[in-house]
Amino acid sequence: MTIPVVDLAEFLSGDETRKQQFVQDLGKAYEEVGFVAVKNHGVPDELIADLYKYVQQFFALPTDTKHRYEIPELAGQRGYTSFGRE
Known part of the structure; x- marks a missing residue:
């Protein structure tokens, strides 16, 4: 199993499409794996x-x-x- 990785910069980009994709990817990671790694978190x-x-x-x-x-x-x-x- 691989730990899913999401990029917070996508959520903060100001682009609604990228923001929604981030939210979908984050939700999928929690549903399927139960945890996620977040990069560019600051x-x-x-x-x-x-x-x-x-x-x-x-x-x-x-x-x-x-x-x-x-x-x-x-x-x-x-x-x-x-x-x-x-």
Whole structure:
């Protein structure tokens, strides 16, 4: 399986046809695969690298610590979702 890639520049281009194609491609990716990679999003590489660093630090924490961030009433929509809950 290949991860679908969409280009946010298409959505922001000002061209209605390109914008609609982006929306269709994004929707198709979520329907068929469940996730998508977005290019030309404008998020700096340094910020992305920092995010990965913090995510790795969080998941390296003991399970008991991670469970403090689990919010059962939100059904995995926010916070930490432990294994076997999705």
